[in-house]
Amino acid sequence: MSANKFVALARPAPALSVRLRLSEVAALVHGQLVGDEDPWITGLAGIHDAVEGDLTFLAQRRYRAALKHSRAAAVLVTPQESVDRPAVRVGDPALAFSLVLRRFSEATALSIPRGIHPTAVIDPSVRLGDEVAIGAHVVLESGVEIGDRATLLPGTVLRRDSRLGADCFIHPNVTIYPSTRIGDRVIVQAGAVIGSDGFGYVREHDTLHKVPHLGHVVIEDDVEIGANACIDRATTGTTTIGRGTKIDNLVQIAHNVKIGRTSVLCAQVGISGSTEIGAGVKLAGQAGVVGHIHIGDGAVIGAQSGVIGSVPAATTVSGYPARPHLKELRQRAVMARLPELLDTIRALEKRLEALERGNGGERPS
DSSP, rough: OGGGOOOOOOOOOOOOOEEEEEEHHHHTOOEESSSSSOEEOEEOOTTTTTTTTTEEEOOSGHHHHHHHHHSSEEEEEOTTTTOOOOEESSHHHHHHHHHHHHHHHHHHHSSOOOOOTTOOOOTTEEEEEEEOOOOTEEEEEEEEOOOOOOOOOOOOOOOOOEEEOOOOOOTEEEEEEEOOOOOOTTEEOOEEEEEOOOOOOOTTEEEEOOOOOEEEEEEEETTOTTOOOOEEEOSSSSEEEEEEEEEEEOEOOOTTEEEOOOOOETOOOOOOTTEEEEEOOEEEETTOOOOSSSOOOTTOOOOEEESSSBBOOOOOETTTTEHHHHHHHHHHHHHHHHHHHHHHHHHHHHHHHHHHHHHOOOOOO
């Protein structure tokens, strides 16, 4: 779709009503259908919330009793689990449920009408792929490129020379700064900011001079960025988020950070500038990482940890400052006993004083 073929949105398409036979669910998750019935599945829900027509799942034994009272039409279970209703047996019910959720989610996304809202502001130089959806008050500056089937919901801004790949889904009020490169199938939740200035200043006497940031941000394929997350562009060069990495809400990623593929950053993680995060790394909620260090592939950083030095690959650390997790647990155990230990020390001091009084004031040899 070229820039001179913009059209107002037609009448909104009706929302898709998703209906799957349980046998279709079994095929989708590569599971085994149990029983002779093949009910229609019209919704998905947890065991406690399910109603007629819903599919649920049982992944933990503690929910067995709840399943007996659930109104769900069918359930995903492990091969060993007994059932009292139509079911699909799979190796991992939680994973299978997520696959079905994805099918329903994709159908919902497709219900968003394709086309361009008349209030969108789009520079004539913008290049749009086929079947895009551009919502109300979206702004696309000069040189922007949008891939096929991309969806940009209201209030999104892509500044000059940015590129967005195919099948991306950008939620409302996302701001993408100049020259940002975003791959295919990337999801960006509402309010995220990609490519803002890094936090860099040079002090001269009592004045702080701002360091210009002339680099940009590269987001590889299949990344998800949570609501109100902030990713700063590089001073020079790139800030890079590797393929398949998932970033939670309220995460701060500073300038020139490199994050490897399929890493996970939970809510309120903060990463300082020029740090390198390997592949498959997990940073739990509110972990903080100083700048100019390296965290190796497969490392795990515990919640609220303060990482002040590099972490080797396949290592789990926690605490502040972060240290090997088992060492941190031992220290916590000792700390928990401090009141008891203090009482013991005081009792020993009193006994020592009594011995000294009985020995003419001299300490026993």
